[in-house]
Amino acid sequence: MIREPATDKRTLKTIRYDADLIVVGGGLSGVCCAITAARAGTRAVLVQDRPVLGGNSSSEVRLWVLGATSHMGNNNRWAREGGVIDELLLENLYRNPEGNPLIFDTILLEKVILEPNIKLLLNTVVYEVEKSNAETISGIRAFCSQNSTMYELVAPLFCDASGDGIVGFQAGAAFRMGAESREEFGEKFAPTAEYGELLGHSLYFYTKDTGRPVRFVPPAYALQDITQIPRYKRFNAQEYGCQLWWIEYGGRLDTVHDTETIKWELWKVVYGVWNYIKNSGQFPEADTMTLEWVGQIPGKRESRRFEGDSILKQQDVVEQRTHPDAVAFGGWSIDLHPADGIFSEKPGCNQWHSKGIYQIPYRCLYSRNITNLFLAGRIISASHVAFGSSRVMATGAHVGQAVGMAAALSTRDQLLPRDLTEPARMQTLQQELLKTGQHIPGLHLYDNNDLVHQATVSASSEFVLSELPPDGALFPLTYSAAQMLPLPVGAIPRMTAFVTADQDTTLTVELRRSSKSFNHTPDVTMETLTISLSKGKQEIDLSFVSQLSEQQHIFVMFLKNEHIQLQYSQLRVTGILSVFNKINPAVSNYGKQEPTEDIGVDTFEFWCPERRPAGQNIALRIQPGIRLFNSNNVRNGIQRPTNQPNAWVANADDTNPTITLSWPTRKQISRVELRFDTDFDHPLESVIMIHPETVSPFCVQEYEVCNDQQERIFHQTDNHQSNRTIRFEQPVETTSLTIHLKKKSAFHQANFAPASLLEIRCYAE
Known part of the structure; x- marks a missing residue:
């Protein structure tokens, strides 16, 4: 029993935590920051003001996680973000291909609590920042309403990943809110008045079919006149959750301090929409449906953006400018x-794509005037226009990982964020990020301590792409289709395609490439063939005279002709894709991006893959065969396909694919790092989208490692991740390591992919 006498005043229970890094905000950027820092040896406190992690991706909001892949609706191939966010999404695929947001919550919580260097504080709100001087944060105060406890959190470094920038705001960090003029940065897409200063909030709902009639009586505050929503006829009984992302409001309000006002307006809209669906009589299929869930907090898009030593701009995005301090x-x-969001006559969004992915510089990830404050997520240093691209969650998570590693290096060497911009230190940061699987365009990993660079690499076989066998289906050329092929410098190989025509007709085949070798936008036509076809099944010869001056993918394009069927192949290979000139309205892809005025973006066509199980390669014979899948790729420092496959791929008929590292002298191996192909082209949306498998068909699920006596020293049977680290309790003394890859698929099976490996690294630590 507790009994206390009356007193004038009491103070709350207070707990102090000292750490190396305080991360405020448990969205994906904060989670990935904390995990990255913790794995690098940094003691971190992760402070989250909600009961779950994930921010807009959590079960409280239920927005799908997306980034550079853009629902596979743009020309960014193999562009899924790497590192921790890749690990989270692959785990979600494995456990939760149905896209249940509650399961995603559990994955995020599990990953955080398994890190011994992270102290997690849920339901804890930061309310005060303390400073030792005008430029330095010394600590923060936070309060948890669930345990009635105050926290004093002290560290030399802080990361604000809170979305609204609560730490940066209170610390006095320079920030912006709203849209810049065109003149300030020369951004031609700087918005006009109809697009306003800010992006609004969204609030979602889920429905359920109960199998019996359900009535709905709307609350008094529900929107009564559905025609106030100009696009109300787009509502239907099938779409729910973030499929209705355009239920948005608040772009003309203060998206920080007016959030409760915005939430109430969105509640009015949601319940009014459901009343329309249930009671208008236009949706009889909704008779047995009930409203299962409505969001209690809105998902925020935009509020404060803090100023760093550099500000990301439209030109950085569109022109794909390079930066010496690129980290994401x-x-x-x-x-x-x-x-005006949902009440606007305009379309719900105005999306303009670049021709490829772009670098994000480190100088955007810390405050320019608060010396120990990192920035992560949507509040990084960016103009309003560039923010339109950098704001999405997978990009924010990728940025968070960069901050986490920067914090770890700063802790190790007792530095401040800006100190890492010194060229040698920046190179160290970039290399440490690459080691974790973080892809940085244009950079490759080279680690002097990696014993693979001292080894001779050999393999049981090396795939030569001489044929995508014609064992798949025939599909009509209703849309133009193209096969992407990676080629070295030099002549284009001779190819043979397989077609069937229902009448005499003409087929146009174009050979294209990208104007930048690292892009996958086919914006340069190298050659055009016009081929006369007779009715029936036939093989066609594709002989091109063009030459390639740079290694890159070429596109063999078969232009649409409804009288022709094209033969496809069941074989899938790392670094090879078929793409189609279709449309994807979800990302404003209508086959071609064609601005009607000069807004500083490019005109080009979209050529995008189809999702598995569709999207098979186009059957081709290729002579001479393409020899870009050799075993030395596992040490070239690039961990995904780019302008080349960057993978060792075994022959399709190799029944025991093995790759061996051999040294002239005995080595003490303590750790092995492996990188597998989990199909970086697949976006792995976290909710709603149902995925066709739980493990990528490219990914090797079972493998074993043997020493020079061919004794098994490691075995795994359930791999579904890109990155695997093998740590031996006692160093393995050996002159060789052999990795055996076990493929469960059988050749000539649908979606068959030969065994592949993107990277091997070995250490004697």
Whole structure:
């Protein structure tokens, strides 16, 4: 029993935590920041003001996680973000291909609590920042209403990943809120009045079919006149959750301090929409449906953006400008929304894509005037226009990882964020990020301590792409189709395609490439063939005379002709894709991006893959065969396909694919790092989208490692991740390591992919 006498005043229970890094905000950027820092040896406190992690991706909001892949609706190939966010999304695929947001909550919580260097504080709101001087934060105060406890959190470094920038705001960090003029940065897409200053909030709902009639009596505050929503006829009984992302409001309000006002307006809209669906009589299929869930807090898009030593701009995104301090990348479109949101006559978004992914510089990830404050997520240093691209969650998570590693290096060497911009230190940061699987466009990993660079690499076989066998289906050329092929410098190989025509007709085949070798936008036509076809099944010869001056993918394009069927192949290979000139309205892809005025974006066509199980490669014979899948790729420092496959791929008929590292002298191996192909082209949306498998068909699920006596020293049977680290309790003394890859698929099976490996690294630590 507790009994206390009356007193004048009491103070709350207070707990102090001292750490190396305080991360405020438990959205994906904060989660990835904390995990990255913790794995690098940094003691971190992660402070989240909600009961779950994930921010807009959590079960409280239920927005799908997206980034540079853009629903596979743009020309950014193999662009899924790497590192921790990749690990989270692949785990979600494995456990939760149905896209249940509650399961995603559990994955995020599990990953955080398994890190011994992270202290997690849920339901804890930061309310005060303390400073030791005008430029330095010394600590923050936070309060948890669930345990009635105050926290004093002290560290030399802080990361604000809170979305609204609560730490940066109170610390006095310079920030912006709203849209810049065209003149300030020369951004031609700087918005006009109809697009307003800010992007609004969204609030979602889920429905459920109960199997019996359900009535709905709307609350008094529900929107009564559905025609106040100009696009109300787009509502239907099938779409729910973030499929209705355009239920948005607040772009003309203060998106920080007016959030409760905005939330109430969105509640009015949601319940009014459901009343319309249930009671208008226009949706009889909704008779047995009930409203299962409505969001209690809105998902925020935009509020404060803090100023760093550099500000990301439209030109950085569109022109894909390079930066010496690149630590992350983006690739979502410049996606701005009308200021009036759902009440606007304008389309719900205005998305303009670049021709490829772009670098994000480190100088955007810390405050220019608060010396120990990192920035992560949507509040990084960016103009309003560039923010339209950098704001999405997977990009924010990728940025958070960069901050986490920067914090770890700063802690190790007792530095401040700006100190890492010194060239040698920046190179160290970039290399440490690459080691974790973080992709940085244009950079490759080279680690002097990696014993693989001292080894001779050999393999049981090396795939030569001489044929995509014609064992798949025939599909009509209703849309133009193209096969992407990676080629070295030099002549284009001779190819043979397989077609069937229902009448005498003409087929046009174009050979294209990208104007930038690292892009996958086919904006340069190298050659055009016009081929006369007779009715029936036939093989056609594709002989091109063009030459390639740079290694890159070429596009063999079969232009649409409804009288022709094209033969496809069941074989899938790392770094090879078929793409189609179709449309994807979800990302403003209508086959071609064609601005009607000069807004500083490019005109080009979209050529995008189809999702598995569709999207098979186009059957081709290729002579001479393409020899870009050799075993030395596992040490070239690039961990995904780019302008080349960057993978060792075994022959399709190799029944025991093995790759061996051999040294002239005995080595003490303590750790092995492996990188597998989990199909970086697949976006792995976290909710609603149902995925066709739980493990990528490219990914090797079972493998074993043997020493020079061919004794098994490691075995895994359930791999579904890109990155695997093998740590031996006692160093393995050996002159060789052999990795055996076990493929469960059988050749000539649908979606068959030969065994592949993107990277091997070995350490004697």
